Amino acid sequence: EAGVAQSPRYKIIEKRQSVAFWCNPISGHATLYWYQQILGQGPKLLIQFQNNGVVDDSQLPKDRFSAERLKGVDSTLKIQPAKLEDSAVYLCASSLSFSSGELFFGEGSRLTVL
Amino acid sequence: QQQVKQSPQSLIVQKGGIPIINCAYENTAFDYFPWYQQFPGKGPALLIAIRPDVSEKKEGRFTISFNKSAKQFSLHIMDSQPGDSATYFCAASIGTSGSRLTFGEGTQLTVNP
Numbered sequence: 001e002a003g004v005a006q007s008p009r010y011k012i013i014e015k016r017q018s019v020a021f022w023c024n025p026i027s028g029h030a031t032l033y034w035y036q037q038i039l040g041q042g043p044k045l046l047i048q049f050q051n052n053g054v055v056d057d058s059q060l061p062k063d064r065f066s067a068e069r070l071k072g073v074d075s076t077l078k079i080q081p082a083k084l085e086d087s088a089v090y091l092c093a094s095s096l097s098f099s100s101g102e103l104f105f106g107e108g109s110r111l112t113v114l
Numbered sequence: 115q116q117q118v119k120q121s122p123q124s125l126i127v128q129k130g131g132i133p134i135i136n137c138a139y140e141n142t143a144f145d146y147f148p149w150y151q152q153f154p155g156k157g158p159a160l161l162i163a164i165r166p167d168v169s170e171k172k173e174g175r176f177t178i179s180f181n182k183s184a185k186q187f188s189l190h191i192m193d194s195q196p197g198d199s200a201t202y203f204c205a206a207s208i209g210t211s212g213s214r215l216t217f218g219e220g221t222q223l224t225v226n227p
Contacts, residue, residue, distance in 0.1 A: 101146060101163055103160065107157050108156075
């Protein structure tokens with residue numbers, strides 16, 4: 001079974017530039033999450049989708065971050081404009097359903113903002 | 115209070131030792147406590163999880179001990195191996211939905227040969 005796919009793996013940008021990350025969850029997984037993991041910290045939820053609807057985006061900085069999950073499969077997370085403090089690994093995870101205890105994480109996209 | 119406090123930040127043991135990682139929480143509504151293991155360059159992966167109705171759960175060499183009254187839980191790794199070297203995160207949530215999962219800060223474990 002293929003895991004959660006993310007791209008790009010690494011991205012370096014200047015502050016105020018924009019960046020987009022892509023995620024393809026495990027086939028059949030209805031729930032998709034984007035987490036932000038700052039170096040030395042645990043992952044922090046940014047947004048959760050159930051199929052193509054947003055379940056929780058309370059911790060998403062909506063002035064600069066946006067995410068969508070068209071057709072309930074792939075998802076894209078965008079940051080515009082980026083700030084220095086956005087430097088982090090952006091992890092995509094999926095689960096079979098809303099209440100499934102196990103989250104399956106991708107390898108992450110490491111963003112460096114200069 | 116949504117925090118989960120994890121200690122120590124880093125831990126070094128010899129092969130065969132029993133590293134212990136501790137976590138504490140404040141929110142008594144938490145009812146699901148998973149541990150995730152993360153290798154460098156990889157995403158976290160679920161290792162083992164416990165509900166508060168049991169005090170201990172074992173899966174292979176990994177054991178969670180849970181103390182509901184103290185609001186603490188810990189991970190023990192029996193007969194640790196160099197391949198166990200990774201960062202371990204405890205987490206807690208109300209229910210099993212990932213949107214309510216609060217992670218600890220992580221413990222970087224090194225098992226020397």
